[in-house]
Amino acid sequence: MRRRLWHFHGGLHLEGHKDLSMHEPVAAAPLPARIVLPLAQHIGAPAEPEVKVGEKVRKGQRIARATEYVSAPIHASTSGTVVAIEEQPVPHPSGLSAPCIVIEADGQDEWIERQPVADYENLDPSALRNVIREAGIVGLGGAGFPSFIKLNPGPDKVVDLLILNGAECEPYITCDAMLMQEHPRRIIDGLLIMRHALRAKRCIIAIEDNKKVAHTVLVNALQEHEAEFIEIVQVPTVYPTGGEKQLIKVLTGKEVPSNGLPIDIGMVCHNVATAAAVHDAIAEGTPLIERIVTVTGEALDRPRNLTVRIGTPFSLLLEAGQWRETDTDEVLMGGPMMGFAVPDLDVPVVKTTNCLLARPRSQPHRQPAMPCIRCGQCARVCPAQLLPQQLYWYAHARNFDRIQDYHLFDCIECGCCAYVCPSHIPLVQYYRFAKTEIWAQERQKQKADRARQRHEWHLERLERRKREEEERRRRKKELLKKSKAAGGDAAKKAEIEAALARVKAKKASRQAARANTENLTDAQKQAIAAVEARRQRLQKGGDSGDSQ
Numbered sequence: 399m400r401r402r403l404w405h406f407h408g409g410l411h412l413e414g415h416k417d418l419s420m421h422e423p424v425a426a427a428p429l430p431a432r433i434v435l436p437l438a439q440h441i442g443a444p445a446e447p448e449v450k451v452g453e454k455v456r457k458g459q460r461i462a463r464a465t466e467y468v469s470a471p472i473h474a475s476t477s478g479t480v481v482a483i484e485e486q487p488v489p490h491p492s493g494l495s496a497p498c499i500v501i502e503a504d505g506q507d508e509w510i511e512r513q514p515v516a517d518y519e520n521l522d523p524s525a526l527r528n529v530i531r532e533a534g535i536v537g538l539g540g541a542g543f544p545s546f547i548k549l550n551p552g553p554d555k556v557v558d559l560l561i562l563n564g565a566e567c568e569p570y571i572t573c574d575a576m577l578m579q580e581h582p583r584r585i586i587d588g589l590l591i592m593r594h595a596l597r598a599k600r601c602i603i604a605i606e607d608n609k610k611v612a613h614t615v616l617v618n619a620l621q622e623h624e625a626e627f628i629e630i631v632q633v634p635t636v637y638p639t640g641g642e643k644q645l646i647k648v649l650t651g652k653e654v655p656s657n658g659l660p661i662d663i664g665m666v667c668h669n670v671a672t673a674a675a676v677h678d679a680i681a682e683g684t685p686l687i688e689r690i691v692t693v694t695g696e697a698l699d700r701p702r703n704l705t706v707r708i709g710t711p712f713s714l715l716l717e718a719g720q721w722r723e724t725d726t727d728e729v730l731m732g733g734p735m736m737g738f739a740v741p742d743l744d745v746p747v748v749k750t751t752n753c754l755l756a757r758p759r760s761q762p763h764r765q766p767a768m769p770c771i772r773c774g775q776c777a778r779v780c781p782a783q784l785l786p787q788q789l790y791w792y793a794h795a796r797n798f799d800r801i802q803d804y805h806l807f808d809c810i811e812c813g814c815c816a817y818v819c820p821s822h823i824p825l826v827q828y829y830r831f832a833k834t835e836i837w838a839q840e841r842q843k844q845k846a847d848r849a850r851q852r853h854e855w856h857l858e859r860l861e862r863r864k865r866e867e868e869e870r871r872r873r874k875k876e877l878l879k880k881s882k883a884a885g886g887d888a889a890k891k892a893e894i895e896a897a898l899a900r901v902k903a904k905k906a907s908r909q910a911a912r913a914n915t916e917n918l919t920d921a922q923k924q925a926i927a928a929v930e931a932r933r934q935r936l937q938k939g940g941d942s943g944d945s946q
């Protein structure tokens with residue numbers, strides 16, 4: 399029976415330009431002489447280097463560790479020598495630089511010893527998540543959120559539905575379509591591993607109905623598995639069906655709550671390329687060191703898909719696509735709706751680089767922005783059911799409190815509003831600016847909160863020390879008082895003893911005075927001895943008389 403599908407609000411039917419890059423199979427991109435690996439290629443805290451300049455590294459070796467829970471490690475994408483750990487330009491609309499590890503390739507491409515997981519079904523889900531975490535896998539279809547976190551629903555959550563997103567709705571981009579066509583088993587095996595980690599009840603692989611080859615290939619590959627809990631569903635080709643919330647709506651009719659996550663309604667959504675990366679990590683022990691990148695656009699003579707090492711410079715890929723540099727207006731990272739122009743073409747491919755789009759000068763230039771005429775077209779196409787003109791108004795006025803009342807953070811930056819705006823206002827740029835400002839203010843506030851808390855702790859410590867000091871003084875005083883009291887008794891006792899001693903001495907001296915046998919003359923001594931002899935004789939005589 400055909401599954402019932404729903405519609406999300408708004409959206410656009412766009413020209414796909416997908417054929418441009420799908421004429422030939424995915425090929426390996428050339429090995430660059432220098433690999434530049436930014437430490438922040440994901441949402442969350444940047445990784446921390448574990449290697450030193452001058453150190454030799456092998457392909458697949460972890461060279462930077464995750465520092466916090468929301469973070470991902472970085473691995474060397476070829477063997478060589480670390481020649482620098484320094485700020486380098488990274489893919490960003492502002493052309494900013496960020497800390498990177500730079501490896502000079504030795505051309506050997508020598509692997510570390512990889513350790514696949516023999517029997518993942520006997521592995522505890524948390525141990526499985528840890529392997530995925532250590533492999534540095536992040537969402538390959540979006541902003542690069544560490545995948546192991548999305549594979550951890552939490553102790554009280556039941557995952558009813560795991561969705562693999564193969565919608566790839568943005569024009570020009572075909573890396574997921576090519577992956578599904580060429581590696582369906584990696585995707586299905588990755589899905590089974592993810593299902594085991596999540597203990598998900600059911601799974602859907604969603605593909606837009608303009609990707610007929612990918613659909614057929616996946617259906618055939620699925621027949622080799624006895625996996626009746628997996629369904630492959632074709633969804634209408636409407637931009638942005640590939641948005642997580644929009645895809646959930648199309649497949650289930652359910653809405654993810656504002657500021658909420660799919661897990662809040664028992665669902666988890668991953669990209670098909672992420673599933674393939676999970677397969678590689680578990681079945682082969684291969685960390686995330688390469689990905690497929692669509693190199694396309696009318697300014698290339700050979701647009702195509704390439705398997706690219708993370709850290710490869712954009713310029714090398716444009717050369718591989720036979721780029722007509724002089725005919726190029728701008729190069730975007732990503733597609734025409736959500737991508738951004740890259741000012742420096744030597745920036746490296748990162749984990750979230752899905753497409754390089756070289757636009758020719760012949761394409762119409764953007765018109766200058768005019769004032770908003772309040773036509774409401776932007777609201778009609780917004781798939782998040784927002785009021786884009788209000789968001790624009792408050793972003794323009796830098797009213798960052800009010801803009802959040804209009805659910806700025808539900809905006810998926812799909813660009814539908816800007817696409818239809820008759821005043822050619824670069825609306826998404828305003829929303830990105832407002833989000834960046836709010837995050838910066840939030841960070842500032844957190845910093846101030848932490849400083850205030852530290853100050854309060856300091857004051858509390860001082861107060862506690864003061865209290866302790868006072869208590870110490872009080873105790874000392876009390877002790878002194880007690881000891882003084884105790885000291886009085888002892889004096890009295892000593893006084894009595896001294897008095898007794900004096901009495902005793904006096905008595906002895908009196909006795910001695912009474913005996914007075916010292917310093918006698920010989921005559922006195924003889925007289926005393928005669929008296930004593932007489933006394934003894936009398937005593938003897940008396941004794942004899944008594945006994946008769």
Ligand code: SF4
Binds near residue numbers: 769771772773774820
């Ligand atoms: S489409 Fe443009 S002009 Fe019309 S309301 Fe929206 S922002 Fe204003």
Ligand code: SF4
Binds near residue numbers: 776785810815
């Ligand atoms: S960019 Fe944001 S506001 Fe504009 S249509 Fe998309 S979701 Fe709506």
